[in-house]
Amino acid sequence: MTEISRDLLLHVAHLARLELREDELARLEVQLNDILAAVSKVAELDLGDVPPTSHPLDVVNVWAEDEPLPCLSVEDALRNAPDREGDFFRVPPGGSS
Amino acid sequence: MIDTLRLSAEGAKDLLDRKEVSGDELFAAYLDAIGERDPELHCYLHVCEDPGGEGIPIALKDVIGTKGIPTTAGSKILQGYVPVYDSTVAARCKSHGLRVLGKTNTDEFAMGSSTENSAYGPSHNPWDPARVPGGSGGGSAAAVSAGLAPWALGSDTGGSIKQPSALCGNVGLRPTYGTVSRYGIVAFASSLDQVGPVARTVRDCAYLYSVIAGRDPCDSTTVDAPDVVLPQGDDLKGLRVGIPRELNEHEAIEPGVRKSVELAIALCRQLGAEVGECSLPRSVDFGLPCYYLIAPAEASSNLARYDGVRYGYRSLDSGDRLDMYKHTRDEGFGDEPKRRILVGTYALSAGYYDAYYGQAQKVRTVIAREHAEAFERFDVLVTPTSPTVAFELGGRTADPLAMYASDLLTIPSCMAGLPGLNIPCGLSEGLPVGLQLIGPQFSENALFRVGHALEQAIAFDVVPERLR
Numbered sequence: 358m359t360e361i362s363r364d365l366l367l368h369v370a371h372l373a374r375l376e377l378r379e380d381e382l383a384r385l386e387v388q389l390n391d392i393l394a395a396v397s398k399v400a401e402l403d404l405g406d407v408p409p410t411s412h413p414l415d416v417v418n419v420w421a422e423d424e425p426l427p428c429l430s431v432e433d434a435l436r437n438a439p440d441r442e443g444d445f446f447r448v449p450p451g452g453s454s
Numbered sequence: 455m456i457d458t459l460r461l462s463a464e465g466a467k468d469l470l471d472r473k474e475v476s477g478d479e480l481f482a483a484y485l486d487a488i489g490e491r492d493p494e495l496h497c498y499l500h501v502c503e504d505p506g507g508e509g510i511p512i513a514l515k516d517v518i519g520t521k522g523i524p525t526t527a528g529s530k531i532l533q534g535y536v537p538v539y540d541s542t543v544a545a546r547c548k549s550h551g552l553r554v555l556g557k558t559n560t561d562e563f564a565m566g567s568s569t570e571n572s573a574y575g576p577s578h579n580p581w582d583p584a585r586v587p588g589g590s591g592g593g594s595a596a597a598v599s600a601g602l603a604p605w606a607l608g609s610d611t612g613g614s615i616k617q618p619s620a621l622c623g624n625v626g627l628r629p630t631y632g633t634v635s636r637y638g639i640v641a642f643a644s645s646l647d648q649v650g651p652v653a654r655t656v657r658d659c660a661y662l663y664s665v666i667a668g669r670d671p672c673d674s675t676t677v678d679a680p681d682v683v684l685p686q687g688d689d690l691k692g693l694r695v696g697i698p699r700e701l702n703e704h705e706a707i708e709p710g711v712r713k714s715v716e717l718a719i720a721l722c723r724q725l726g727a728e729v730g731e732c733s734l735p736r737s738v739d740f741g742l743p744c745y746y747l748i749a750p751a752e753a754s755s756n757l758a759r760y761d762g763v764r765y766g767y768r769s770l771d772s773g774d775r776l777d778m779y780k781h782t783r784d785e786g787f788g789d790e791p792k793r794r795i796l797v798g799t800y801a802l803s804a805g806y807y808d809a810y811y812g813q814a815q816k817v818r819t820v821i822a823r824e825h826a827e828a829f830e831r832f833d834v835l836v837t838p839t840s841p842t843v844a845f846e847l848g849g850r851t852a853d854p855l856a857m858y859a860s861d862l863l864t865i866p867s868c869m870a871g872l873p874g875l876n877i878p879c880g881l882s883e884g885l886p887v888g889l890q891l892i893g894p895q896f897s898e899n900a901l902f903r904v905g906h907a908l909e910q911a912i913a914f915d916v917v918p919e920r921l922r
Contacts, residue, residue, distance in 0.1 A: 369803065375784055381784075398739070402817060402820070404819075408819055412645055416675070421671065429539070436538050449774055
């Protein structure tokens with residue numbers, strides 16, 4: 358299995374939108390490699406023809422009538438907002454992803 | 455004088471029905487107990503004012519959304535968050551007249567086995583405050599054992615109800631996946647998360663399960679559950695009890711735990727059950743790695759919502775929007791959620807998906823099949839819940855893998871979506887040992903029957919020795 362290098366860790370952290378501090382990076386690099394070495398045990402089984410389980414019950418579609426029902430008011434939806442402007446959540450501008 | 459240490463929810467209901475105490479007196483008695491013992495045990499993150507009424511008080515794990523009552527999931531990123539709607543389980547409790555005492559401590563986002571990952575400090579075990587109460591629902595379990603709530607709700611992804619109940623010496627049910635609504639619950643790993651009751655007796659546990667179970671239009675993963683039958687009998691005649699070798703003979707199981715569990719198995723025979731051995735050859739060795747791929751993968755997706763935009767914490771140290779996301783999440787999440795987000799993001803990323811998440815989902819099928827095969831011969835499987843009794847605070851925090859191993863025996867059945875009940879079955883080194891009863895999907899009534907019969911026969915005193 359692949360060893361997680363510092364570069365790969367930084368890449369994964371970016372995908373997860375985590376800005377890790379230098380002291381965290383050093384600690385996490387060791388811990389993540391230990392964890393991945395342990396969980397890689399799943400590769401020992403040859404399961405070519407076994408179907409995956411994504412959900413423990415047999416799932417069926419659940420349908421509902423398309424009827425308008427009461428929902429949160431704009432005030433309630435914005436009640437926990439860290440920042441707002443009028444009826445909008447306010448965020449800092451831009452930033453490339 | 456109301457002795458909350460000795461009072462079951464059923465006992466509390468009798469007192470209320472006979473008008474020997476009022477709802478207000480009962481609620482006040484628990485607030486007094488919390489005032490007296492919670493400074494030492496730290497079970498609660500938030501204690502409520504009396505909402506009024508004549509019902510029985512209840513504590514809710516702080517991943518359960520409660521309208522107008524702070525809900526933090528043990529995380530700094532949700533500090534100050536006050537839900538504007540009730541989760542379905544909170545609403546069902548209220549509609550049965552239950553009165554919310556407060557919100558109990560949990561490992562951050564229910565990720566942990568000791569509550570030491572709570573951003574607000576750990577809870578302590580009422581049997582020995584130098585030890586952990588288990589986790590993630592250690593606050594609920596410790597509160598019930600210490601008489602700070604007659605019963606409580608927890609949530610269980612890989613053992614977060616059963617394991618703390620084992621370590622604190624009470625009764626906890628992880629219900630069949632799909633029987634209890636998750637609407638309004640802080641999500642961790644959605645193919646595994648279940649809400650369930652923690653109580654002092656099996657009958658209380660069964661009753662509380664009947665309050666919360668059932669289909670919910672707001673959670674399309676819910677299904678209809680069979681009606682709950684409150685257990686009464688004290689024999690196990692006609693019942694086939696299976697002893698899975700790998701979960702009873704694992705080298706991580708302490709001798710004192712094994713001894714108590716063996717005594718409980720002998721009791722099953724005395725009560726009339728037919729007891730036999732069985733095997734789940736790959737469920738234990740592969741269950742833990744399977745869980746620690748699937749749960750982090752799903753967590754990395756569920757925790758993407760904490761971005762500092764709509765609710766919760768936002769970093770002040772932010773330039774543009776991308777900076778704001780990254781700093782908010784770095785400052786708001788503790789170590790364990792970060793580890794799981796990173797492991798999960800990696801396991802789901804292009805080029806690694808098949809080898810990790812895809813393979814883990816296949817292992818999950820293997821585990822479910824092994825259990826299904828065992829249930830062709832047996833009605834209930836019996837194992838220890840935790841391989842050890844409560845461990846010391848700080849004992850496993852430095853090594854994530856050592857902490858993960860705490861859930862070695864609870865995880866396999868969770869992966870298969872099966873219900874599991876913990877009941878206390880004895881003491882080892884003066885600390886409670888938990889017995890895990892596992893049944894097929896929707897077999898809660900059978901678990902209650904076995905749990906109740908054993909509970910009567912074992913006669914375990916759920917009041918911690920140092921508080922008697």
